[in-house]
Amino acid sequence: MVSFNTYLDNIKVQIEFTDSEKQKQEVNSIVNALLSTYSNLYIEYNSNGYTKRMLTHSVYTAGRKILEIKSGNYFIDSNNGSNTKIPIYYISVEVAGMKSYNTEFDDLAHACLIRVVAYFNTNCFPFSYTGLDVCVDIESPFVNTYAFCNMKSAGKNNYYKVNDTQPYKTTHYVEKYNRTHNRVMKRSYLYDKSFKEGNIINHITRFELKLQSRLFSRYPFEFNMISEQLNKYHILYFPTLNEKNTALLNYAKHEATIRRRDLHKLGLDRYRIYPDTSEIEWFLTELYNVYEHDLD
Numbered sequence: 223m224v225s226f227n228t229y230l231d232n233i234k235v236q237i238e239f240t241d242s243e244k245q246k247q248e249v250n251s252i253v254n255a256l257l258s259t260y261s262n263l264y265i266e267y268n269s270n271g272y273t274k275r276m277l278t279h280s281v282y283t284a285g286r287k288i289l290e291i292k293s294g295n296y297f298i299d300s301n302n303g304s305n306t307k308i309p310i311y312y313i314s315v316e317v318a319g320m321k322s323y324n325t326e327f328d329d330l331a332h333a334c335l336i337r338v339v340a341y342f343n344t345n346c347f348p349f350s351y352t353g354l355d356v357c358v359d360i361e362s363p364f365v366n367t368y369a370f371c372n373m374k375s376a377g378k379n380n381y382y383k384v385n386d387t388q389p390y391k392t393t394h395y396v397e398k399y400n401r402t403h404n405r406v407m408k409r410s411y412l413y414d415k416s417f418k419e420g421n422i423i424n425h426i427t428r429f430e431l432k433l434q435s436r437l438f439s440r441y442p443f444e445f446n447m448i449s450e451q452l453n454k455y456h457i458l459y460f461p462t463l464n465e466k467n468t469a470l471l472n473y474a475k476h477e478a479t480i481r482r483r484d485l486h487k488l489g490l491d492r493y494r495i496y497p498d499t500s501e502i503e504w505f506l507t508e509l510y511n512v513y514e515h516d517l518d
């Protein structure tokens with residue numbers, strides 16, 4: 223069987239206030255906590271301008287972005303029966319690219335994440351997860367892999383079928399979202415990671431599942447959540463291209479009508495990869511228990 227590993231690549235955490243001045247104060251405090259801890263960081267203030275009632279600060283090292291700090295507001299209904307809206311002021315911190323196969327950057331991104339949540343916990347700011355990117359890295363050429371959602375509804379056309387043309391040669395999208403991808407709960411794709419990075423010697427194909435803010439606004443994070451979401455996809459590895467062509471030709475005949483519980487009848491399970499997310503789930507759970515006095 224092919225070797226593969228499951229990683230947490232991107233993560234977004236968020237805290238909220240009812241006071242805009244407190245929000246501004248805490249943005250500065252988060253920036254100071256990072257810059258005072260890691261001397262190799264620098265910040266670009268207001269990097270994206272003030273758009274959609276949101277301000278973005280980007281944190282870099284050696285020309286590479288490590289994380290973004292975004293602050294803005296949204297409105298919720300009041301509970302007093304009136305039509306008034308109450309503003310909620312949020313700060314979100316998104317740490318990107320925690321598994322890029324550049325150890326220096328990966329380690330720093332991980333350390334910055336720990337530093338931020340330790341600040342939140344120490345100062346009694348309950349945070350929530352509002353975005354997670356989970357990746358399954360397969361030690362295989364891209365052409366020997368395939369992925370599809372096993373929970374799609376018959377008759378819907380928002381998924382790529384076996385014989386559909388993909389936009390790019392080294393990327394296989396599962397969902398057809400085009401420009402609506404930011405307005406959905408999740409999306410996924412396979413791509414040639416070694417081609418994208420350019421510094422990986424061996425073949426690496428990455429399946430990436432992006433759990434987005436719309437998902438977490440409806441279903442807050444809990445243990446086994448990632449496992450349940452990944453289980454809705456068949457991630458496939460084929461030892462030979464002949465086996466791939468034969469298996470997908472058979473699947474193509476049934477993919478519009480076959481039910482999830484009947485997929486095993488097509489013989490696809492012998493090629494399926496089953497990611498283990500327990501380490502990631504424990505890590506995310508334990509982040510709620512990290513405080514500044516725990517840090518080196």
